[in-house]
Amino acid sequence: MSCHHCHTKVVGDYKLPPIMLLPAEDQKFMLDFVKASGSIKLMAEQMSLSYPTVRNILDSVIEKIKNLEN
Amino acid sequence: MVFIFNPFTKIAGGKALWIGGLFAILTLAISYFSHSAFDGVIDFHVAPFTSIWPYVSFYIISWLCLVLFLGLTGLLFTKTRFRWIDILGTTLLSRAPLLLVALAAFAIPYIDKEQLSDITQIHFTAGFFIASFFSLICIIWTVALYYNSYRVCINIYGSKAVWTFILALILAEITSLVFIHSIHFK
Numbered sequence: 001m002s003c004h005h006c007h008t009k010v011v012g013d014y015k016l017p018p019i020m021l022l023p024a025e026d027q028k029f030m031l032d033f034v035k036a037s038g039s040i041k042l043m044a045e046q047m048s049l050s051y052p053t054v055r056n057i058l059d060s061v062i063e064k065i066k067n068l069e070n
Numbered sequence: 071m072v073f074i075f076n077p078f079t080k081i082a083g084g085k086a087l088w089i090g091g092l093f094a095i096l097t098l099a100i101s102y103f104s105h106s107a108f109d110g111v112i113d114f115h116v117a118p119f120t121s122i123w124p125y126v127s128f129y130i131i132s133w134l135c136l137v138l139f140l141g142l143t144g145l146l147f148t149k150t151r152f153r154w155i156d157i158l159g160t161t162l163l164s165r166a167p168l169l170l171v172a173l174a175a176f177a178i179p180y181i182d183k184e185q186l187s188d189i190t191q192i193h194f195t196a197g198f199f200i201a202s203f204f205s206l207i208c209i210i211w212t213v214a215l216y217y218n219s220y221r222v223c224i225n226i227y228g229s230k231a232v233w234t235f236i237l238a239l240i241l242a243e244i245t246s247l248v249f250i251h252s253i254h255f256k
Contacts, residue, residue, distance in 0.1 A: 050082035052156045056225045059150060 018068035026061050033058065075211075076218040081163065082156045090162030094129060097169040101125040106175035109250050111136050111243045112209055114171055116180045128250055129165075135246040136161050136216065139238040144224035147234050156223040164215035167208040174208070177201035213239070 001016075002009040019030060036042040044054045073080070081089065101107065102125055107117040109128045119125065137157050144152050177197040185192055220235050221227060 048080065050078055050080055050086075050156075050222070052082050052152065052223050052225070053079045055150070055152075056222070059225055 018065045021068050022061065022064060026064065029057060029061060075214050076222070077163070078160045078219050078222040081160075082222065083153065083159050084155060086159030086163040087155065090159060090164075090166065093166040093169055094133075094162060097165070097172050098122065098125055098129055100169065100172040101129075101175070104172055104175035105180060106172045106178075108132055108165075108168055108171075110246050111239060112213060113243075113247070114168075114175075114205060114209060116175055116178050118180055124254055127253065131249050131253075132242075132246045133162060133165065135242040135249065136239075139242040139245070140216075140220050140224070140235075143220075143234045143238040144226070147230065148224050148226050150225040152223050152225070157219070160219035160223055161216060164212055164219050167211045167215070171205045171208045174201040174205045178205070 001011075019027065022030070032046065033043055036046065040051055040054050040058065044051045047054060078086070097108075099122075102122040105116050105118045107115050107119070107125055107128050109115055109117070109132070111132045113132070117124075137154070140161065141152075141154060141157050144150070144157070177195075178201050179198065181192060216239065217231075217235050220238070221231050226234065
């Protein structure tokens, strides 16, 4: 793991949690989802998307996490 | 361009239901005067009725048959916990292009069984062919909207989405025809 700005490098034999392995876009979605108290309806309003579209994004993130856990 | 074929990434649920409802009311009001009957999920015929109720019942039966079979397909083939309100709303909104078909029907005359038996006696105008072709395009547009509504609401994709949609559409079409004919054409 390294920082592109300060060039700090962390080297070690450890596993990152699945959420850390998700793309930045999905991590942001997860963060926003938690901040919206897990409300798909609220997320849909914030993202200007329909309820099923947001639920489909959530389903795809869940699927990615499950795959990373296996 | 994407929006006219798939508005459902932005609109679904109750919002789609009331917008679709407005389109349905307008379509049915025009249908009564242009004698356009939507007697099946993908059917359109010019048929004069003295009351508006056959047009209304055909429209509602067809819509609900589609909702039922798309929902049942979703229950059988996906793990997504979809909402029935999304299917109700998006499928009703998918029928919005039928408003244009109802308008085009003013240029399509009613042809009864007697006239059909001697087709050479019917005088087909250029307007008839243009309106018929335009109606066909609008019905194809409606089916494309049905498919995208199904994909978004049920969260299904790839070849599985295509064949399950075709299956649901065929079953909904048959069921709607059976219902409509058993009610109105006994």
